[in-house]
Amino acid sequence: DGGITQSPKYLFRKEGQNVTLSCEQNLNHDAMYWYRQDPGQGLRLIYYSQIVNDFQKGDIAEGYSVSREKKESFPLTVTSAQKNPTAFYLCASSGPGQGYNEQFFGPGTRLTVL
Amino acid sequence: GESVGLHLPTLSVQEGDNSIINCAYSNSASDYFIWYKQESGKGPQFIIDIRSNMDKRQGQRVTVLLNKTVKHLSLQIAATQPGDSAVYFCAESYTGNQFYFGTGTSLTVIP
Numbered sequence A: 001d002g003g004i005t006q007s008p009k010y011l012f013r014k015e016g017q018n019v020t021l022s023c024e025q026n027l028n029h030d031a032m033y034w035y036r037q038d039p040g041q042g043l044r045l046i047y048y049s050q051i052v053n054d055f056q057k058g059d060i061a062e063g064y065s066v067s068r069e070k071k072e073s074f075p076l077t078v079t080s081a082q083k084n085p086t087a088f089y090l091c092a093s094s095g096p097g098q099g100y101n102e103q104f105f106g107p108g109t110r111l112t113v114l
Numbered sequence B: 001g002e003s004v005g006l007h008l009p010t011l012s013v014q015e016g017d018n019s020i021i022n023c024a025y026s027n028s029a030s031d032y033f034i035w036y037k038q039e040s041g042k043g044p045q046f047i048i049d050i051r052s053n054m055d056k057r058q059g060q061r062v063t064v065l066l067n068k069t070v071k072h073l074s075l076q077i078a079a080t081q082p083g084d085s086a087v088y089f090c091a092e093s094y095t096g097n098q099f100y101f102g103t104g105t106s107l108t109v110i111p
Helices: none
Strands: A004-007 A010-013 A019-025 A031-037 A043-051 A054-057 A064-066 A076-078 A087-094 A109-113 B010-014 B019-024 B032-038 B045-051 B056-058 B062-067 B072-077 B086-093 B105-110
Touching: A004 A087, A010 A019, A019 A031, A019 A087, A019 A109, A043 A064, A076 A087, B010 B019, B019 B105, B032 B062, B032 B072, B045 B056, B045 B062, B045 B072, B072 B086
Parallel strands: A010 A109, B010 B105
Antiparallel strands: A004 A019, A019 A076, A031 A043, A031 A087, A043 A054, A064 A076, A087 A109, B019 B072, B032 B045, B032 B086, B056 B062, B062 B072, B086 B105
């Protein structure tokens, strides 16, 4: 089955710890995205990558980091510098190439900081 | 209706009635729009898209209307069913790569 997967579904973290969220796609999409969703709000872009080994900051990149070493994978690290990390994190991909393509979303990871 | 930055509006409809969900987008240069459906605790699902060279596009039980003059987008759902209950988002793009999402409208279908 083709699709985009995120793991884990639920994640708990203590304050001061870094945590990495996984995102994998087997759709052969070039572009991948990370969004954050807070209750009653729309999706806000954290980082995106249009091609392997390249990525750009979105609107709320502070306190987050990413890597794109493989086309299929776009992990997001939530660092201790992120002031309010508790949220629902969504990964998306689109393709082929760049341009006007719908974004396919993963099932999301709900991160809770204890 | 929905707009970037507003609190989540709600819409309740009777099963079998038609639903209309509205979205005011912000950038007059946006030329690609998508409607997504999001059920609780899940990722958004694509419903329908439209380019700015079109005013209307139809899918299965759904129609999207685009009015570029007033920067308004609407989603019409025909014969609304309980399974349609969800939050609906519009998204706009002027690059085809980055999208900007509205806050969403919560649709509740009353059996």
